[in-house]
Amino acid sequence: MVRIRRARLEDVPGVARVQVDTWRATYRGVVPEAFLEGLSYEGQAERWAQGLKTPTWPGRLFVAESGEVVGFAAFGPDRASGFPDYTAELWTLYVLPAWQGKGLGRALFQEGARLLRAESHRRMLVWVLKENLQGRGFYERLGGVLLGEREITLGGIKLWEVAYGFDLWGQRW
Template identity: 40%
Template sequence: MKIRLAVAGDEPGIAAVHVDSWRTTYKGLVPDSYLDGLSYGQRTELWKRNLAYPGVRVLVAEDSEGRIIGFISGGPAQPDPADNQTAAQASGLSYDAELTAFYLLEDAQGQGTGRKLVSALFRHLARDGLKAAHVWVLEENKARTFYEHLGAVVTERETIEIGGKALMELGLVWSEQDFAVIRDTGGAAE
């Protein structure tokens, strides 16, 4: 398994992981009609835009044959256009980075790849001067316990809608201490 920065040409592989992992991760949480409507082509175009966005870091995990099996993206916390404040400023929380997308194919989970991806992303974000991170996750998504195991703490709750279904989304924050430990070791602070 190899982790590297994404490059132009990776978009179809990232899109395949994005769509396929949504269909396995959110089965039973998100309406099937929404999951069935996900498009590899639309996600490929989305990732072409994301890879070109300044300040965003996208990393991929490849298997031994060079197939993309997972990806993660993040960057500086972005202000809400409505009030020009980041969520951290609006809530009084202390973080300056956001983990914006993180997906692994189902058969790649539970092997340490996710932890390595988070650690690698945090190293890149730290090089950009960032020190603490935030992520949104559906309350019923098993990634929540993964994030908590890595030291993230639930700080926010909000209801969102996906495919016409109301879902609870949680905001989790890694403190500067946990961010540094994950960045340096891939583990959580004790």
């Protein structure tokens, strides 16, 4: 049994583990190996804990848990995407490889979309690495509309991200 719920401070080590392990599994061969090996559970846990401890942090963090955290998603205001009609953003969504394909990503996505609708957001976007075909397929299956792309630098190399947009009031997942 998996439960989707708002994250608590005690979930931070599990969130960090999911993030680091999923990045290493998903982006090997896409981003520099040194960057992936430089990711640490402690560093990511510190980052998420800082957000959850800050009363004015605009993020909303959800976890999928089944005795331990097996996935998570963070939502919040758009972080200067260049698409002014999109006021909300899915900042990140990761599910451990062994738990993928079981509907957890969709459930995390839906929970965040419901919250953003309740906060009066009409549209949300998500950025995904252009080479992450699995992630892109996931967002396309959810009805995401390709909005554009941008170049980023990650681990000292230039990569491309693509943005997918979602109408929070018109789409049903």
